[in-house]
Amino acid sequence: MAEVRLNGVRKRFGPIEALRGIDLVIPDGAYVCLLGPSGCGKTTLLRCLAGLEIVDAGEIRIGSRSVEALEPFARNIGLAFQNYALYPHLDVRGNLAFPLHAPRHRTQFDNKEIEQRVSSIAALLQIEGLLDKPVVALSGGQKQRVALGRALIRNPAVLLLDEPVTHLDARLQHEMRVELKLLQRRVGTTTIHVTHDQLEAQALGDLIVIMRDGLIEQVGAAEELCRRPATSFVASFVGDPPMSVLRVGLKREADTLLLLVGAAQLRPGERLTRLLDGFHDQNVEIALPANDISLGNADDEQTIPARVQAHEWVGRELQIVVALDGSPIRLRTQQRLALRIGDEVTIRANFERAQAFDPKTGRTLRSSIV
Amino acid sequence: MGRRPSRLSGGEKQRVGIGRALVREPAMFLMDEPLGHLEAYLRVELRAEIRRLQERLGITTIYVTHDQEEAAAIADRIVVMSAGRLQQIGSFLDLFDRPVNRFVAEFVGEPPMVFLPVDRTGVDSIAVKGIQIPVSEPLRAALRATKDSELVLGVRPNDISLVTPAAGHLNGKVILVQPQGDHAIVVLRTPAGTVTVIVPSDQRPEAGATVGLTFAGEGLHLFDSAAKSLLYNREESSG
Numbered sequence: 001m002a003e004v005r006l007n008g009v010r011k012r013f014g015p016i017e018a019l020r021g022i023d024l025v026i027p028d029g030a031y032v033c034l035l036g037p038s039g040c041g042k043t044t045l046l047r048c049l050a051g052l053e054i055v056d057a058g059e060i061r062i063g064s065r066s067v068e069a070l071e072p073f074a075r076n077i078g079l080a081f082q083n084y085a086l087y088p089h090l091d092v093r094g095n096l097a098f099p100l101h102a103p104r105h106r107t108q109f110d111n112k113e114i115e116q117r118v119s120s121i122a123a124l125l126q127i128e129g130l131l132d133k134p135v136v137a138l139s140g141g142q143k144q145r146v147a148l149g150r151a152l153i154r155n156p157a158v159l160l161l162d163e164p165v166t167h168l169d170a171r172l173q174h175e176m177r178v179e180l181k182l183l184q185r186r187v188g189t190t191t192i193h194v195t196h197d198q199l200e201a202q203a204l205g206d207l208i209v210i211m212r213d214g215l216i217e218q219v220g221a222a223e224e225l226c227r228r229p230a231t232s233f234v235a236s237f238v239g240d241p242p243m244s245v246l247r248v249g250l251k252r253e254a255d256t257l258l259l260l261v262g263a264a265q266l267r268p269g270e271r272l273t274r275l276l277d278g279f280h281d282q283n284v285e286i287a288l289p290a291n292d293i294s295l296g297n298a299d300d301e302q303t304i305p306a307r308v309q310a311h312e313w314v315g316r317e318l319q320i321v322v323a324l325d326g327s328p329i330r331l332r333t334q335q336r337l338a339l340r341i342g343d344e345v346t347i348r349a350n351f352e353r354a355q356a357f358d359p360k361t362g363r364t365l366r367s368s369i370v
Numbered sequence: 371m372g373r374r375p376s377r378l379s380g381g382e383k384q385r386v387g388i389g390r391a392l393v394r395e396p397a398m399f400l401m402d403e404p405l406g407h408l409e410a411y412l413r414v415e416l417r418a419e420i421r422r423l424q425e426r427l428g429i430t431t432i433y434v435t436h437d438q439e440e441a442a443a444i445a446d447r448i449v450v451m452s453a454g455r456l457q458q459i460g461s462f463l464d465l466f467d468r469p470v471n472r473f474v475a476e477f478v479g480e481p482p483m484v485f486l487p488v489d490r491t492g493v494d495s496i497a498v499k500g501i502q503i504p505v506s507e508p509l510r511a512a513l514r515a516t517k518d519s520e521l522v523l524g525v526r527p528n529d530i531s532l533v534t535p536a537a538g539h540l541n542g543k544v545i546l547v548q549p550q551g552d553h554a555i556v557v558l559r560t561p562a563g564t565v566t567v568i569v570p571s572d573q574r575p576e577a578g579a580t581v582g583l584t585f586a587g588e589g590l591h592l593f594d595s596a597a598k599s600l601l602y603n604r605e606e607s608s609g
Contacts, residue, residue, distance in 0.1 A: 037411065038409060169436065170437075170438060170439070170480050170482075171476070171477075171480075171481075171482050174480065174481045174482065174555075174566075177548065178546055178548075178557050181546055181548075182545065182546060196409075196410060197410065199550055199551075202548070202549045202550055202551065203548035203549070203550060203555065204548070222549040223549055223571070226549075226551055226552075238551075239551040239552070240550050240551030240552065240553070241551070242551075289552075290552075291552065309418065309422075310418035310421065310422075310443075312442060312443035312444070313442040313443070313462040313463065313466075314442070315466065315479070315480075315528065316463065316466065316467070316528075321418070340425055341418075341421065341422045341425050341426075342422075342425075
């Protein structure tokens, strides 16, 4: 167990700057998810932590040691990959014991110790009955357990997981998420888990690190990211469904601020008006929670005409996507509607919980009075 | 248009593939996991595009997928298959609310339906681990119509509510709370096994808490020893 600290970590691949200065503190024993779209640098960061890539600049500390110059085996980490990377010529026992035989490690283990460790890790992962099976005979979930067992068998200070459940089918994914989290709680090992799936990150991460273009966009617990996204990118990326981000124009009539949304002019309410104080005649981004967007009637006030772009069932709710000036707006309804793509609908927006973003920095505008 | 396919992105290649299949204006369009290998965000984008195209052209389309979310998003009707047999045909809501057997009930919906073994305590009453479960009239009628003693209750995680624990409720201990935006998935250990419940975010319990479970009467499903639904197996789905 150990705290992990990154200071100014940079990594470049030819012309591509994959990591552009990462500062991050991961508390001892935390389960942290690195989340972002492909190309954001999350996997590169994990590989730098593992020692599979050498950083160009910056420091990586695991506990009290600087490890950025150390070989992977000397870093005291456990690693499990998306594709398991099990040794196909060995049985489950052989795969679990493999890291204990590795000759370059400082600590050597006698046969009795190896046997003890294999049986305790097998008990932990409930794979005692599989020890003598060849790994090719295992199901996806079983292989994943063996890969986790192998990563944990040396009691590493840090467990690194690269998309460990993404490729499993929906039901197994749900089961493995529960198992992973309970396992981590039991062993208490600081865990860093890379995923592109925001629901997975929310389900598992004590902390979620959102990355974009080689930089950290925001670090926080799931609820914080959903309620108080730091940027419009975070707002549009996290949540089920995520907030809808609209580009709106601003217009001032006497003392009143109006939002120009598509063909509509809407009154944003007191809170948003205050947030947008000081912005004139320009476009700003506004994020709305899905619950604050609903279907309305054309003769209601404060409505926006829009066209259906997609409609799909999410459980018992119908999710409707409309496009407004090119940005997709998501809303959910319990109504049983037979919609077709291209249908005209009227949407109603409630701006009470809306977030607004600084057009220059993209960062969330906060009112001075909270 | 002048570019070689090798120079195209995944999404572009898939569009070319669909275009080539459409160019002869076929009477029927068959698609085999067309989006399976693409990245999540591209899949969501392209499935809306396929649906848009299909609605515009009106060509009957049969689309093979293993992904229930994709099926729900794209299809008017879904055909669930298992082991070479057709299990059920219907809209997503038919499959979700009126599954004809345990396979469909378990396969459709995320997180999956919770199954609890039940004991019969009378002609038309049931209990889970000694706790009497209130059942609706249709379920009571279905119970009266069968002598089967190995019944399994099925209930969707969103049809279970958490209440203050009390005698007469199935009680459980919260072992994990997984936030998911406006709701949370709560995993509980109960005398009847592990139970998954979906609750609104602002009503989620703390891990370690003991809570009581109640079931929405109209959300209950009952399966016989052959895994057939006692409620929806007789009638065919409306699709």
